[in-house]
Amino acid sequence: MRCAASGRVNDLLAGEDGQLVPALAQALAAAPRPRSVLKWLHESPSARLLAALSASHTEITHELLDDLPQDQTTRRVRDLLVHIQILPRRQEHLNQLELWFRNAAKDLPTAHAEFIRPFAEWFVIRGARRRAARGRYSYGAAARDRNEIPAAIEFQLAGLSQRLLSFRV
Known part of the structure; x- marks a missing residue:
């Protein structure tokens, strides 16, 4: 059974040139x-993503994974690669907050983005970086920070509506 697993790992993770990520192949082949x-x-979307990354002939980095959809599959692949030390450990909750804001800011109208970007970067994300540097940045803290930014957008919109209504009177 171990030989079959090792062969399947090599088949799945070897690129067209036969190169594979040795630490990843060894870790999977040595599983208990x-x-x-x-x-x-055979069944996991994470295994399919790993196979696609191996076949792409590019170095697997956090930045490469950051450019993918931030779904459960990507998170599991990242966790596996960090666990077997292919990727360095990083403050993942902080990095996910920064990725989330970067993607959220793309969808904002320019006027809203100009208002919210300084608030998000200088107040929310800067505070998150300070807490992460002290080792005090958890999933719950990141979730609260992700809620602060849309709340600020809503606050801005509410204030704008009030100002527009006052001009109509």
Whole structure:
């Protein structure tokens, strides 16, 4: 069973040139339950993403993963790669907040983005960086920070509506 798992890992993670990420292949091939590895390789979206990343012939980095949709599959692949030390450990909650804001800011009208960007970057994200540097930045803190930014946008819109209504009178 271990040989089958090792062969399947090599087949899945080797690129067209036969190169594969050795630490990843070794970690998967050395798993204590090869049958579970075979099942995971066959059924998991994370395994398919790893195969696609291996076939892309680019170095797997946090930045490469940051450019992918930030869904459960990407998070699991990132966690696996950090766990087996292919990727360095980083303040993931902080990085996810920064990614979330970058994507959220793209969808804002220019006037709203000009107002909200300084608030988000200088107040929310800067505070998050300080807390992360002290090791005090958790998932809950990131969730609260992600809620502050839309609340500020709503506050801005409410104030703008009030000002517009006062001009009509």
